[in-house]
Amino acid sequence: MSEVAAPPAPVAMDGIIADGAPTTSEAPTEPEYTSETLYIQNLNEKIKIDVLKTSLRSLFKAYGEVLDVVAHGNLRMRGQAFVSFASPEIAAKALKEVKGFPLYSKPMQISFARTRSDAVVKKLDADNYESHKARRVEHKKKTRYSNPLKQKLKAKRLATEMDGVVPTPAVKRPNVQMPDEYLPPNKILFLQNLPENVTKDQLVSLFSQYPNLYEVRLIPTKKDIAFIEYVDETSAGVAKDALHNYKLDGENKIKLTFARK
Incomplete structure (x- = not known):
């Protein structure tokens, strides 16, 4: 499965967004640009990855050709996915009509991805596929240990261990049953x-x-x-x-x- 470089998680730290943009009181706006790939957040983390990918593909194929669906269960990508289409126009229409749709009881937050997916480049710009893939792999190496969410969780765990506090077991949430439609x-x-x-x-x-x-x-x-x-x-x-x-x-x-x- 090809991968897409995930935008840094916008975790607020001392009044500054983790990716370097200062916080404001204004409501976020859609970026002025579009791409063939949509970045989806707030997905239900209890749904198995293969089922989630099948559900996303079934949901979005009504808007046009879906080239790829990328989702992982690791810490950084949990609750997120990328859906790539054959054109920016298809992606824009899907974003407009599906944004906020409650998939498995959680409304999806959808925006345009900052980079092209492997599948998009391979289909639409095959001559530059190898160089694109090399840049993505290099970016992944550089950001593997600098993810703000991972750093925050690690710091919290270390602080708990130093204080000798035994973490309270998480309350087990009920299993979410997949809707018949998906x-x-x-x-x-x-x-x-x-x-x-x-x-x-x-x-x-x-x-x-x-x-x-x-x-x-x-x-x-x-x-x-x-x-x-x-x-x-x-x-x-x-x-x-x-x-x-x-x-x-x-x-x-x-x-x-x-x-x-």
Whole structure:
């Protein structure tokens, strides 16, 4: 996975922002420039990285080609990600419309990245890719130990150890369950909001319009849901895209997502 150099975390220290810009009482404004890559903060740190990346890609692909999604679970990158698009125009539209969207119950803070991602340079400026990558690696080496957040946490830990204070264990937060809309693709579909009088034959007739239907399973104790299984996830995806929000009884829209594995 290619990486993007993260902008320094804006940690306030004695009235000065860690990246050297003085603090002000004015509200932050969007930078005047744009790039193909968006820098996303305030992501839910409890979500697994692979699931988070899949969710971000699914969310942003509606705006255009997504070249890359970069996210890590280390101290410096926790709660952050980069999403790269094929053009600045796509990135600008995605920023405008998705900024503040509550992904996993936390509103995303989105801005333009300060540098181009590896994926963007490789696709749009291939001749300069090697030199770009070398500069990024050098920058990473120089800033590895100078991150303000890491320094602050280290100083706090050392002060605690010197005082002989035993840190209070962190309160374990409840697990955050991923919304159905962002589950990764698989061959089984989860069908919700069904009319209570729906029959298996009706569902078989509806979903057999799309190739490779394998099985329809109703839940006797809960008549408003069902599972639809196809031979492969590609076939399931085709049926999902075609029938999500379909009005089976002419009134209520059915909700169709990939099932949890």
